[in-house]
Amino acid sequence: QPRAGVVMEIVREARRELGLKAVIVSVRTGRREVVTRALGRSAVGMAATRRMHFRNGNVAIAYLTTIMLQLRDEGQLDIDAPIARWLPDLPNAGQVTPRMLASSTSGYSDYVRRDEFGARFDANPFRRWNGDWLIRLGSSRIEFPPGTDFDYSHTGFAILGRVLARASGRPVRRLIRERILRPLRLRQTRSSELPAIPRPVLHAYTSERGVYEESTYWSGNWGTARGANMTSDIRDVATSAAAIGSGRLLSRRSHRAQLAPATAGLGPLNRRVYYGMGMPIMGGWIVLNPSLAGFQVMAVNLPSRRLTIAAVSTKTPRAGEGNPSEELVRRIARRLAPDRPIPTRP
Numbered sequence: 318q319p320r321a322g323v324v325m326e327i328v329r330e331a332r333r334e335l336g337l338k339a340v341i342v343s344v345r346t347g348r349r350e351v352v353t354r355a356l357g358r359s360a361v362g363m364a365a366t367r368r369m370h371f372r373n374g375n376v377a378i379a380y381l382t383t384i385m386l387q388l389r390d391e392g393q394l395d396i397d398a399p400i401a402r403w404l405p406d407l408p409n410a411g412q413v414t415p416r417m418l419a420s421s422t423s424g425y426s427d428y429v430r431r432d433e434f435g436a437r438f439d440a441n442p443f444r445r446w447n448g449d450w451l452i453r454l455g456s457s458r459i460e461f462p463p464g465t466d467f468d469y470s471h472t473g474f475a476i477l478g479r480v481l482a483r484a485s486g487r488p489v490r491r492l493i494r495e496r497i498l499r500p501l502r503l504r505q506t507r508s509s510e511l512p513a514i515p516r517p518v519l520h521a522y523t524s525e526r527g528v529y530e531e532s533t534y535w536s537g538n539w540g541t542a543r544g545a546n547m548t549s550d551i552r553d554v555a556t557s558a559a560a561i562g563s564g565r566l567l568s569r570r571s572h573r574a575q576l577a578p579a580t581a582g583l584g585p586l587n588r589r590v591y592y593g594m595g596m597p598i599m600g601g602w603i604v605l606n607p608s609l610a611g612f613q614v615m616a617v618n619l620p621s622r623r624l625t626i627a628a629v630s631t632k633t634p635r636a637g638e639g640n641p642s643e644e645l646v647r648r649i650a651r652r653l654a655p656d657r658p659i660p661t662r663p
Contacts, residue, residue, distance in 0.1 A: 319344060319624075319653045321352035327652060328628075331645045332356055336636035338522060339365035340628060343555040344649065347623040353552060359631075360520040360531075369519035370505065370548045371629050372537045374607020374614060375595075377545040378474050379561050380497045381489070382419045382595030384481055386571035387496055394484045403483040404476065408456050412463040418477040419594040420580055424463045425472040428455035429539070439526055442535040442610070443512065448543045451475055467583040467592060471541065474595075478542020489544030501560050506549040510538045514548050521611030521631050529634040532611035540609055554605070554616050555627035561596070562603050562618030562625070576603065590660050600660045602650070608640040615642035622654055 324344050332340050339357035343350070355365040388394035394415065401410035409424065417423040428434050428451050437444060455472025478489045485492060490508045498506055507515065512534045523532045538546045549557075564572030576598055581588040590599050597604040605616040616627035626649050628642045647659050 319346060319351045321354075323652060324352050324649055325354060325356075327648050328354075328356060328645065331641075331648055332630075335630075335641040335644060336633045337641055338631045338633045339519060340630045340645065341365060341367055341369065341519065341551045342626075342628045342645070342649075343367070343551045344627075344653070345555060345559065345625045353555075357631075359518070363520070365519060366517060367552075368550060369517045370515045370550050371519045371521070371612045371614070372514070372540075372607070372609045373506065373547050373549040373554055374537075374540055374609035374612070376549065376554055376557055376605045376607055376614070376616065377493070377541055377547045378595045379557065379605060380493050381474060381477055381481065381542060381545055382575060383561070383566055384492050384496050385415055385419055385477065386567055386575055386594070388481065388485055390568050390571055394481070400476070400480055403480050407452075407476065409459060409463055414463075415477060415480055416594075417463055418473040418480070420467070421469045421473055421592060422464050422467050422580065422583065423470065423473045423476075424459045424461045424466070424468075425456050425470050425476070426458035426460050427468065427470040427472055428452075429471050431455070431458075434539075438539075442526070442532065444536055445510070446536060446539040448475060451539060452479075465583075467580050467586055469592070471539070474541045475543070478545055481542075482544075489542050491544075493545060493547075497566070500566060501556055503549070503553040503556060506547055506553045506557075508544055508547050510543065510546060512536050519612070519629065519631065523611035523632065524634070535610040537610055540607075551627055551629055554614065554629070555625050558603065558605055558616040558618040558627060559623075559625045561605075562620040563623075585662075590662065599662075601657060602659050604659070606640060606643055613640045613642045615640065615646040617646055617650065617659060619650075619654060619657060622657070624654060626650060626653070
C-alpha cells in the first residue's frame with residue numbers, strides 16, 4: 318500500500334526543484350485516503366492548507382460530457398444528431414454533433430488561441446466575458462471538416478453547454494448541481510460566473526502577461542460553458558477523477574464511450590495517448606489537467622489500480638512555463654505504479 322511519507326517526500330523535492338510557492342496534494346486508493354496535505358504559502362503570512370479553494374478549470378468539462386452521456390442514456394439527447402436542431406445559426410451546425418463537440422473533433426477554432434481574445438485578455442484579465450462573443454469568435458473559423466481531425470477547442474465545450482441546456486430544458490449550472498455535485502457529495506465545488514472564490518482561498522500567481530503578478534481574482538468565466546465555471550478543493554477534485562475512472566455516474570455503455578479511443582489516429586493521437594470525451598487518456602490513466610489564471614492542477618485516475626492522484630500548485634517567479642502539477646503527479650505515479658508511468662503528450 319502507498320504510504321503518506323513516500324508521497325510527501327516526492328512533493329517536497331518537486332516543490333524545491335520546480336519553483337512552486339504552494340502545493341496541495343491528495344492521493345487515494347479506492348476509498349482509502351493515503352494522504353491529503355498542503356505545503357508552502359498561499360500568500361505572504363498565509364500558509365497553504367488542504368481546505369483551500371481554487372478554480373478547477375477543465376474538470377468541469379468532464380462533468381459536461383458525463384451529463385451529455387446521461388441525457389443520451391435517458392433518451393433526451395442523440396449525441397450523433399446535428400446540433401442544428403438546437404443551434405441552427407451556427408456555422409456547420411448541420412454537420413457537427415454533440416459527440417464531436419465532446420471529443421474536440423468539431424473543427425471549430427479555439428477562441429483562446431485567437432488574437433482577438435489574447436488582446437482583450439492582456440488588456441484586462443478581470444473582464445467578465447460575453448459567452449455569445451466567445452462562441453462567435455471561435456465558430457467564425459473552421460479548422461477542418463467536422464469529424465476529420467482533432468484540435469482541443471474551448472469553443473466546442475462552450476457550445477456543448479448550450480446544447481445540453483436546450484436539450485434538457487435546464488441551465489448547465491443546475492444540471493451540474495443535480496447530476497454531478499449532489500450524487501458525488503461534492504460540497505466544496507460550486508459554479509459562479511463571478512471572480513470570487515469561497516474562503517479559504519488559495520492565491521495564484523502567473524507571469525503569462527510578461528510580469529509576475531497575483532492572478533487569484535482574474536475572471537475565469539471564459540474557460541468553458543456558461544454555468545460550468547467552477548471552484549473546488551483538492552478532495553472534491555480527487556473524488557471527481559475517481560468517479561470518472563469508475564464510471565460511477567454512467568451506464569456501462571456510456572462509460573466505455575467516454576473513455577474509448579475514438580480519436581486515435583487523428584493528428585498526433587494514438588491508442589496509447591488519445592482524447593476521450595472531455596479528457597485525455599494517457600497510458601490507461603484518465604487525466605484532468607486544468608491550468609487557469611495561475612492555478613495549476615492535475616488529477617489522474619488509473620482504473621485498473623483504483624489509484625487517484627490530485628495536485629494543485631502555484632508558482633514562484635523562478636518557475637518555468639507550463640503546468641508544473643503535471644510533472645509532480647507524474648513523479649508520484651512513477652513511484653506508486655512504476656510499471657504504469659503516465660506517458661508524455663504525443
